[in-house]
Amino acid sequence: MPFIEYKWKKNIGPILTLNIKGKAYGICLCHKIKERSLSFLGLEKFFCSRCLGILSGSVLAILLHFLRYNLSLGIAGIFTIPMLVDGFSQYLGFRRSNNILRLITGILFGISFNYFGGMF
Numbered sequence: 615m616p617f618i619e620y621k622w623k624k625n626i627g628p629i630l631t632l633n634i635k636g637k638a639y640g641i642c643l644c645h646k647i648k649e650r651s652l653s654f655l656g657l658e659k660f661f662c663s664r665c666l667g668i669l670s671g672s673v674l675a676i677l678l679h680f681l682r683y684n685l686s687l688g689i690a691g692i693f694t695i696p697m698l699v700d701g702f703s704q705y706l707g708f709r710r711s712n713n714i715l716r717l718i719t720g721i722l723f724g725i726s727f728n729y730f731g732g733m734f
Contacts, residue, residue, distance in 0.1 A: 663716035663717045664716040664717070664720040666720065667716060667722075667723070667724060668721075668723055668724040668727065670720070670724060671722060671724020671728075672727060673724075675727075675729065676728065684729075685725070685726075687729060687730075690725070693725055694722070696722055696723075697720060697723040700715060
């Protein structure tokens with residue numbers, strides 16, 4: 615029988631762990647840090663800027679798919695690069711990102727995630 619556990623890890627944020635047959639599968643949820651969140655319709659209580667962008671990009675990819683506009687895998691791959699550069703350069707302390715950049719890179723990543731995730 616699966617067991618679900620929710621914990622807050624100091625360095626990562628909220629983690630949802632699902633234990634199935636002795637194996638633990640962890641899912642990192644949004645950290646919801648206030649200064650990394652856009653104030654928009656109360657969504658800052660649920661998502662940071664980057665997570666909001668990823669969610670928006672995923673919805674946009676679904677809409678594009680229904681409109682019969684599909685990206686090539688090469689373009690979808692290029693869409694992942696800005697978020698990786700933004701996230702890692704900030705994490706390594708090279709620079710500070712801002713919420714608009716997090717939102718935009720999240721949207722691009724959300725679009726590409728749907729293509730690489732096998733949805734289309």
